[in-house]
Amino acid sequence: MSLAATSVSEHGFDAWLAHKRSRRIKNWLIVAAGAAVLAWCVRDTILFDTDWARMGGALGIGGTLERFFWVDWSLAPKLLVPALETLMMATLGTILGCILSLPVAWFGAANVTPSRFILYPLGRFLMVLSRSIHEIIWALLFVGAVGLGALPGILAVAMRSIGFISKITAEAIENIDPKPVEAIRAVGGNQFQVMYYGIGPQILPVIIGTIIFEWDINIRRSAIMGLVGAGGLGLVFFRQMAMFNYGGVTLVVLAVLALIALGEVVSHFARKAVI
Amino acid sequence: MALASLQSIPAAPRRWSRYRHPQSTIRFAVLLAVLTFLAWSVAFLNVDLLRILGAFPRLAEILATRYFPPDLNYVSDADFIRSVIRTLEMSLLGGFFGVVFSIPLAWLAARNITFSRRIAYPLGRFAIMGSRSIHETIWTILFVTVLGFGMLAGTLALTVFCIGFAGKLFSDELEAIDMGPVDAMRSVGASPLQVFQYAVLPQVRVAFTGIAIYTWDVAFRAATVVGFFGGGGMGWYLKRTTQQLESTRVAAILLVIIALVLIAEIGSGWLRRRISRMR
Known part of the structure; x- marks a missing residue:
């Protein structure tokens, strides 16, 4: 044993x-x-x-870096308007992205989708499409479609934001408590009332938090839209680069950092107020 | 009698509302300020709201007429496929070095386990925020300017991008750990490195692996356009064809990018699910 x-x-x-x-x-x-x-x-x-030879060894790299080091402060007053443009582009792009992501989230949430076989895969596909194409490519497409200016930048930022916002929103909708929805249906609420009173209040905090997060990221994105023909700080960056004024380039990068620090502070307080 | 006297008291007409006076006024003012800013932005940027609606039909029309038959011969060319492999290599290297460098930085930038809150914490935080704040295309342009065209610049730009991306997720993960083992190790006199190895790492290993795979996924997405600014890989083909207005070729490259990103996303999602099941 x-x-x-x-x-x-x-x-x-x-x-x-x-x-x-x-x-x-x-x-x-x-x-x-x-x-x-x-x-x-x-x-x-x-x-x-x-191409190590072309790099010019440590001396060559040091020489290039030194030219970035002498910050061209004389450019500073000319950066205020582009910085404001960048901020506005990010804000409008985020708002437009939210508006556009509402139907996508509605289609792509398994429990509320109007049709499980056609619109649900479509919503999921749009989410992946929006995230898989880089903002630079979206901007190139829209510059081709609507011409130069701030508009293609706003549209590109909006298209790139749809994926993230609608994915989080769809997940929030899938995880809601079904009881309020059933209650509203039981007392005879129509589809719109179900969405507005049953689903809306439950997912609103999540959505607002996501929007603030996305706005923060969109400031970074809209800061480069100028590289392909939309305005803002990216355009100044491009011009300074084309003029080989590396001190000015450094200043633009510093301006982007300052703008993002500002966005960081604003989103911190906004998130505190919401949650 | 008592009823009559009760009824004679005039009832204060009160409407119920969720927010009382100071709060509701502040909410109203903030909402008004946001709306004013939006309206001002629309006016300042000269945005024609009707053109926003028109942009999507126009984009669809352009895609249908100019981009439509994608030039698939162009993307089955051997040189293009080599550039795709190089894009993959850049994203792997950038993701690997980014993760390797971001773990110590995240250690510095996690408020609960950093070894000095005065010096190391702001330093680590600033390094992560700085590499995160600047967009990867700007990093690419800067590295190309200093180091010349090629994949070295692209790889370094992706590395910096991954440091910012993974560093933030890592430090968030570190700040959420159970402090019990850490305190126990500290109280018996372990060095910071020992604390990290035996009390912190076992708690976050699975989460870190998942984040590392996700970082590679995001780095691959970024790597597809790094070449657009001289960083090597398939982005260079994209730049050349867009500037030559060879729209059918651009369409083919875009299709390849979408397909590759989809494969990367499905693959990384599968790996992450497997790893989280091993927990």
């Missing part, structure tokens, strides 16, 4: 040891494969593709 029990436990111990050994070997194999892939990438990208 006791002998049998011992042999079973010893057998179990051996099996456990063997399992642990095989697992360790597996982990080492994964690490080795990862290291090999990384080494291959380093060889391809850094060793073979880099």
